[in-house]
Every structure is written in C-alpha cells, then in structure tokens.
Amino acid sequence: MLEIKNVSFRYHETSVNLINNFTFSADNKDIIAIQGDSGSGKTTLLNIICGVIPKIFNGDLSGNIIHNEVDISNLTLPEIAPRISLLMQHPDNQLFFPTVEQELAFGPENLKIPTNDIIKRIDEVLNRLNIKDLRLKETSALSFGQKKLVSLASIITLSPDIFLLDEPFAGLSNEYIKVISTEIKTQAENGKIIFIAGHNININEFANKTIEMENLNERY
Numbered sequence: 027m028l029e030i031k032n033v034s035f036r037y038h039e040t041s042v043n044l045i046n047n048f049t050f051s052a053d054n055k056d057i058i059a060i061q062g063d064s065g066s067g068k069t070t071l072l073n074i075i076c077g078v079i080p081k082i083f084n085g086d087l088s089g090n091i092i093h094n095e096v097d098i099s100n101l102t103l104p105e106i107a108p109r110i111s112l113l114m115q116h117p118d119n120q121l122f123f124p125t126v127e128q129e130l131a132f133g134p135e136n137l138k139i140p141t142n143d144i145i146k147r148i149d150e151v152l153n154r155l156n157i158k159d160l161r162l163k164e165t166s167a168l169s170f171g172q173k174k175l176v177s178l179a180s181i182i183t184l185s186p187d188i189f190l191l192d193e194p195f196a197g198l199s200n201e202y203i204k205v206i207s208t209e210i211k212t213q214a215e216n217g218k219i220i221f222i223a224g225h226n227i228n229i230n231e232f233a234n235k236t237i238e239m240e241n242l243n244e245r246y
C-alpha cells in the first residue's frame with residue numbers, strides 16, 4: 027500500500043505550489059493514470075513518490091510518502107528502488123552500462139541476489155518483453171523504443187512493489203505499446219501498484235484510478 031499524505035511542493039524559483047496539499051492512497055493491484063498537460067507536474071509527482079525529490083532535485087517539499095507503513099524519507103535511494111522503481115521519461119537518463127545484460131544485472135546485484143537467480147530474472151524478463159535478441163547489444167546503439175523496453179526490463183528485475191512509469195508509451199510503435207500494456211496488466215494482477223503518467227494515450231482503458239494534475243495545482 028502507498029499513502030501520499032498532504033504533499034505540497036514548489037520549485038524554489040516559483041511562487042505557487044505545483045502540488046498543493048495532495049492526499050491519495052493506492053492499494054495493491056491499482057493502476058493509476060496521472061494525467062495533465064505538459065508542464066502540469068506529472069514527472070515532478072513521480073519524482074516525489076520515489077524520493078528523487080528532494081534527494082536529488084531540490085524544492086520546497088512538505089508531507090509524507092508512506093510505503094507499507096515506512097516513511098520513505100527515512101530511506102536512501104538504493105533502499106527505495108527495490109520498493110518503488112521509476113521508469114524515466116527519457117530512457118537515456120536511465121541506462122548506464124555498456125551492454126543490455128550488464129544493465130539488467132546491476133539492480134539485482136545491488137540487492138545481493140545470487141548470480142543464478144539474477145540470470146533467471148534476466149532470462150525471464152527478456153522473454154516476457156520479447157527482447158531476447160537485445161541481450162548482448164550495446165545499450166548506446168539501441169533505438170529509442172528498445173531503450174524504453176530495456177529500461178522497463180531493468181526495473182522489473184528489481185521486482186518492486188510499485189512501478190512509476192513516466193510516459194511509458196510515448197514515441198513507441200503499436201507492437202511495443204502492446205507488449206508494455208500486457209506487462210502492466212500482468213504486474214498489477216500479481217499485486218503490484220502501477221502509476222502511469224501520460225497524456226497522449228488512453229491509459230484510462232486499464233487504469234482504475236486517475237490523478238488529474240490540474241486539480242493539484244494551487245493556481246486552479
């Protein structure tokens with residue numbers, strides 16, 4: 027379960043709250059659509075939920091994010107990642123290793139998962155997303171869509187309780203949209219909580235809750 031309690035936030039250089047006293051709770055199996063125009067704060071909200079704000083980006087933040095009764099402000103980013111994982115809007119910000127296999131191994135290695143199990147996780151996720159052929163490829167040489175899928179694979183190997191997907195469908199072919207949609211539904215059926223930010227695809231088709239960013243902004 028995830029509880030967002032009385033969260034307010036503004037970037038230092040602005041005078042009104044982008045997110046104003048927002049309270050929301052998500053239960054296992056929820057798929058939550060985060061909708062709003064460009065600049066309405068979707069990415070900002072996801073960064074708050076996973077602690078990137080205020081741990082990496084600064085601003086004036088108040089309120090609490092509670093995951094399974096633990097306030098995430100008491101955890102480090104490496105401690106948060108296996109609980110709450112972010113698929114970034116821009117995949118180039120997410121991929122750091124020379125090859126896809128190394129990229130996918132990094133998260134579980136950090137969790138001290140035994141090597142055999144890491145290999146199993148990688149096999150499984152490559153299979154599920156239908157990207158087995160990318161395993162030994164250089165990450166820098168991948169297409170945009172392939173980078174998105176590999177980024178998604180890299181958070182799936184962490185097996186987090188909560189997936190934060192920032193525009194997971196933007197710029198993708200129908201084939202990849204279908205693969206990701208199916209994966210989202212499967213993860214939710216398995217008890218995960220999924221947040222999906224986006225404005226250009228009908229994510230309401232499978233979301234059971236919606237957050238309208240305009241309702242969170244102090245100006246409205």
Ligand SMILES: Nc1ncnc2c1ncn2[C@@H]1O[C@H](COP(=O)(O)OP(=O)(O)OP(=O)(O)O)[C@@H](O)[C@H]1O
Nearest residue numbers: 037044062063064065066067068069070071083115
């Ligand atoms: N690091 C930052 N410092 C200052 N202002 C920022 C920062 N990041 C975002 N903003 C501003 O906050 C507002 C919300 O940005 P955000 O990226 O959260 O919107 P978004 O809804 O994700 O937009 P998009 O649909 O284009 O991805 C924008 O006005 C943006 O310029």
Ligand SMILES: [Mg+2]
Nearest residue numbers: 068069115192
């Ligand atoms: Mg965004």
